[in-house]
Amino acid sequence: MQQILNYINGELRAPVNNQWLDNVEPATGKVYSQIPSSDADDVALATEAAEKAFQTWSITPVAERSRIMDKIASLIEEKLPELAAAESKDNGKPLKLASHVDIPRARDNFHFFATGILHFASESHAMEDNAINYTLRTPIGVVGCISPWNLPLYLFTWKIAPALAAGNCVVAKPSEVTPMTAYLLSEICIEAGLPKGVLNIVHGLGQHVGNAITEHPKIKAISFTGGTQTGATIAAKAAPKFKKLSLELGGKNPNIIFADCDFEKALKTSVMSSFANQGQICLCGSRIFIERSIYNKFRDAFVEKVNALNVSYPTDPKANLGAVVSKPHMEKVLSYIQLAQEEGGTVLTGGNQVHLSDDYANGYYIEPTVIEGLDYLCRTNQEEIFGPVVTLTPFDSEEEVLTMANSTEYGLASTVWTENLTKAHRMAQQIEAGIVWINCWLLRDLRTPFGGVKNSGVGREGGFEALKFFTETKNVCVKL
Ligand code: NAD
Numbered sequence: 001m002q003q004i005l006n007y008i009n010g011e012l013r014a015p016v017n018n019q020w021l022d023n024v025e026p027a028t029g030k031v032y033s034q035i036p037s038s039d040a041d042d043v044a045l046a047t048e049a050a051e052k053a054f055q056t057w058s059i060t061p062v063a064e065r066s067r068i069m070d071k072i073a074s075l076i077e078e079k080l081p082e083l084a085a086a087e088s089k090d091n092g093k094p095l096k097l098a099s100h101v102d103i104p105r106a107r108d109n110f111h112f113f114a115t116g117i118l119h120f121a122s123e124s125h126a127m128e129d130n131a132i133n134y135t136l137r138t139p140i141g142v143v144g145c146i147s148p149w150n151l152p153l154y155l156f157t158w159k160i161a162p163a164l165a166a167g168n169c170v171v172a173k174p175s176e177v178t179p180m181t182a183y184l185l186s187e188i189c190i191e192a193g194l195p196k197g198v199l200n201i202v203h204g205l206g207q208h209v210g211n212a213i214t215e216h217p218k219i220k221a222i223s224f225t226g227g228t229q230t231g232a233t234i235a236a237k238a239a240p241k242f243k244k245l246s247l248e249l250g251g252k253n254p255n256i257i258f259a260d261c262d263f264e265k266a267l268k269t270s271v272m273s274s275f276a277n278q279g280q281i282c283l284c285g286s287r288i289f290i291e292r293s294i295y296n297k298f299r300d301a302f303v304e305k306v307n308a309l310n311v312s313y314p315t316d317p318k319a320n321l322g323a324v325v326s327k328p329h330m331e332k333v334l335s336y337i338q339l340a341q342e343e344g345g346t347v348l349t350g351g352n353q354v355h356l357s358d359d360y361a362n363g364y365y366i367e368p369t370v371i372e373g374l375d376y377l378c379r380t381n382q383e384e385i386f387g388p389v390v391t392l393t394p395f396d397s398e399e400e401v402l403t404m405a406n407s408t409e410y411g412l413a414s415t416v417w418t419e420n421l422t423k424a425h426r427m428a429q430q431i432e433a434g435i436v437w438i439n440c441w442l443l444r445d446l447r448t449p450f451g452g453v454k455n456s457g458v459g460r461e462g463g464f465e466a467l468k469f470f471t472e473t474k475n476v477c478v479k480l
Helices: 038-057 062-078 080-091 093-118 152-165 181-190 206-215 228-241 263-279 293-305 325-342 400-404 421-430 464-471
Strands: 006-008 009-013 020-025 030-036 124-127 131-139 144-148 169-173 199-201 219-225 244-248 254-257 287-291 345-348 369-372 390-396 411-415 435-438 471-479
Touching: 006 038, 006 181, 009 181, 020 080, 020 254, 038 080, 038 144, 038 169, 038 199, 038 206, 062 080, 062 093, 062 152, 062 181, 080 093, 080 152, 080 181, 093 152, 093 181, 093 464, 124 293, 131 199, 144 152, 144 206, 152 169, 152 181, 152 219, 152 464, 169 206, 169 464, 206 228, 219 228, 228 244, 254 263, 254 400, 263 293, 263 390, 287 293, 287 400, 293 345, 293 369, 293 390, 325 345, 325 369, 325 390, 390 400, 411 421, 421 435
Parallel strands: 144 169, 144 219, 169 199, 219 244, 254 287, 254 411, 287 390, 369 390, 411 435
Antiparallel strands: 006 009, 006 199, 020 030, 124 131, 131 471, 345 369
């Protein structure tokens, strides 16, 4: 059986303790590889290597850093079919999604920050009394990057690329649930000639590896994407050590459909924003609010489209939804569907586990599920489910839908469908979220600030925001 290895100081190696974890293929429910169950000893080795590499990498000319990172981007492009197949097998997502979204975006992340760093500049402030201030932005040192399972290589590289571009060295931990493409990335980094120790990838459990990264005194900043509870744990441990923190956490995003929307566009996109990646995207719109005058029409058309979605094994070209990521996650999602019914909801379509046949009989598949008739304050409408489950709720006024949209502890993303631009801008101002999409969803420009408000996170990723996060800012004041 294949063994995934840690990538420390430029080498692929087993964990110090020689302990291993099973890695399960969600499409079949079978163990298909093993990953290191690393601990603080491996993180210590990785940090030591990163500290040493920092002495050189931090002063390596930007153009050279950029060249190596671009080489990594080219190799991701070259190996796209292999990486997409690995991502789909590891995560359960349809192969076509991994081929068209996950891996191209991982390539773009490296390319974007490889070139972005060439354009990164800092401010100067001239003073009237013959003095000038300028801002120096220097790399921080060793930084930690911890990422989740839903968009494995996509989110892993979204953190690593700006950190490396800015001149830092990295100790990174992918999710133990989906480690495979991070392992393949380590092979790519070796092939690209990334100097040893610049990037270190330590595999294992959050409470061991993630915790050791959070607590290590030499790791000066943590960029984390994952659940809100984990973010709170990391924040509590990192705060007394005064580490810089970027936290991208959970969401419960509203998708608001006004009667004056372009109906067909809103309908088609809402099916995607509800069920893409089996609903396991932090940006999915899981609460759909529909203006009452079109509620029945939208509901019926939506359910009809959802009924046409195909749940199948990930390599099936006809699969709209593949497997959810793990058995415990499948059970969690199914328990929320049960809860929704206990809370008075009506399941309009879906609601059950899907049992495929043959090799896939023990995989983790769930029907895309649409529920109506729930109070907007009930648990189903307040807690993050992170699966193929959406609720439909009618509203009568802008004021009412804003109250409902803003009622959760989260504030990551939102979508508004209306042809009335004035109303759209008014809504955009008042929705409590880091991202508002108007008449679109998941349209991403990598230069824009990305992140959430309230319990969806602290800080912003993307573009120069990320480069600012991964640099230390110093003001130099010169009297002329
Ligand atoms: P998770 O919080 O369970 O795990 C995320 C990562 O943190 C994993 O690598 C895990 O091993 C590690 N971890 C776990 N416990 C840790 C600890 N005590 N210390 C340090 N690290 C620890 O999240 P998940 O289940 O992998 O991912 C799903 C969650 O991620 C959802 O809540 C989703 O909304 C969120 N998410 C947010 C964004 C965003 O951009 N805001 C993007 C994707 C996913």
